[in-house]
Amino acid sequence: MRIDPLPYEDKLEARALSQVDLVVMHCTELPDLATSRAYGERVLHPGSGTGNSGHWYVDRDGDIVRYVRHERIAHHVRGYNPRSVGVELVNTGRFPHWHDSRHQTMDEPYPQVQIDALVALLLRLQDELPALRFIAGHEDLDTAEIEASDDASLRVRRKRDPGPLFPWAEVLAQIPLQRLPL
Numbered sequence: 047m048r049i050d051p052l053p054y055e056d057k058l059e060a061r062a063l064s065q066v067d068l069v070v071m072h073c074t075e076l077p078d079l080a081t082s083r084a085y086g087e088r089v090l091h092p093g094s095g096t097g098n099s100g101h102w103y104v105d106r107d108g109d110i111v112r113y114v115r116h117e118r119i120a121h122h123v124r125g126y127n128p129r130s131v132g133v134e135l136v137n138t139g140r141f142p143h144w145h146d147s148r149h150q151t152m153d154e155p156y157p158q159v160q161i162d163a164l165v166a167l168l169l170r171l172q173d174e175l176p177a178l179r180f181i182a183g184h185e186d187l188d189t190a191e192i193e194a195s196d197d198a199s200l201r202v203r204r205k206r207d208p209g210p211l212f213p214w215a216e217v218l219a220q221i222p223l224q225r226l227p228l
């Protein structure tokens with residue numbers, strides 16, 4: 047487990063840990079951790095000098111890195127950021143044709159060692175965040191559809207992560223969190 051703060055971590059809005067009751071599961075939809083880091087460091091919100099990222103990243107080999115501490119609100123999901131911790135699994139997803147109607151399959155499996163590391167992380171979060179009760183997939187919280195990049199007459203999901211290969215039952219069996227939406 048490594049701590050590697052994003053350059054703008056201190057510019058993210060502060061919060062009380064007592065308001066954090068939700069973990070949002072993501073996958074990076076990028077080829078590797080280094081690329082995910084580069085995307086996380088990009089400044090996309092000029093007013094605050096911040097960008098989009100999760101708090102935690104879990105690599106395919108089980109390596110865990112923290113980009114943002116829990117006391118800061120990271121931008122990782124529409125509408126749920128102030129109350130949640132974002133956990134990103136490195137996984138190719140639909141990269142690099144995210145919104146191409148012909149490339150919507152998310153077919154890279156999550157290795158067992160990555161899922162085992164995730165479960166250990168979630169149990170640790172349970173210890174550090176007293177109000178934590180819920181877990182949800184990004185795809186469950188952001189169901190927006192947008193025009194497909196290859197054909198304007200078609201619509202695709204803006205967010206599909208962590209996708210159909212994420213082993214929800216296996217993970218939920220090992221952690222004391224309830225899945226949202228209830």
Ligand SMILES: [Zn+2]
Nearest residue numbers: 072073184207
């Ligand atoms: Zn996501």
